[in-house]
Amino acid sequence: MKNLIQTTKKWGVGLLDFLFPPLCPLCSLAAPHPHQLCEPCQKALPAPPENYCLRCGVETPRPELGCGSCLPWVGRPDRIYFPFVYQGGIAKLLIGFKFSDRSEWSTLLVELCWLRLEAELRWEEPELILPIPLHPRRLIARRYNQSALLAAGVAKKLNRPLVTNGLKRIKITLPQTRLSAQRRRENVQGAFWACRGRLAGRSVLLIDDVFTTGATMASAVAALRRAGVRRVALLCFARTPIIHD
Secondary structure, eight states: OHHHHHHHHHHHHHHHHHHSOOBOTTTOSBOSSTTOOOHHHHHTSOOOOSSBBTTTOOBOSSOBSSOTTTTTOTTOOSEEEOSSBSSHHHHHHHHHHHHSSOGGGHHHHHHHHHHHHHHHHHHHOOSEEEEOOOOHHHHHHHSSOHHHHHHHHHHHHHTOOBOSSSEEEOSOOOOSTTSOHHHHHHHHTTOEEEOHHHHTTOEEEEEEEEESSSHHHHHHHHHHHHTTOSEEEEEEEEEOSOOOO
16 A cells, blocks of 8 residues: 555656656756756856855865954854855845745755765764744744754754754844945844853854855854853855955
């Protein structure tokens, strides 16, 4: 009976794919599976620079663990990872995922990230996975936290606990999109609180969707440091083309 049910489901999926073939979310041409990119679109996704600062992502002549751009940051991470530059197809995917209610694209984004960063993230071996939180009012308005969906996928890949209540946003902030770098820093200053009891002495992987000036990340990392977190690595799914504050 179990085999019959599985066979029936397989034929049902095959029939649906025949009647409604899966399309690439970027170009609307045929894709191998639903919510996957076609091969040309996947190959066209913009990669990070060959060498960059391993703590802020600024392009450098050689890999550096800290550079002049991030040296003044109070809340810079121990390490930053990002699989893409925020341009072209990946920007389109992240905008749709975040602002156009395409929450189902989280699986696609996690898979794309994993293809590029599996070895690095396994090497990092974080004890806990944390998303950048939304303020409760903004979460109600948007209905989902895009960073939490991405973090859940990464936690599953790494087989690590997902902690969604260890870091909280306690200050309502303006949307960062149209603010200058200085205003971004002022906007998110003191915006986060971290739970010492859950996080002290642990290593965490903090996850966000897009890294622009680093203001939100720096405020969150500073809160984690105050709570006694031992190591903070940041995974953002795309970093904007280098912006010098």
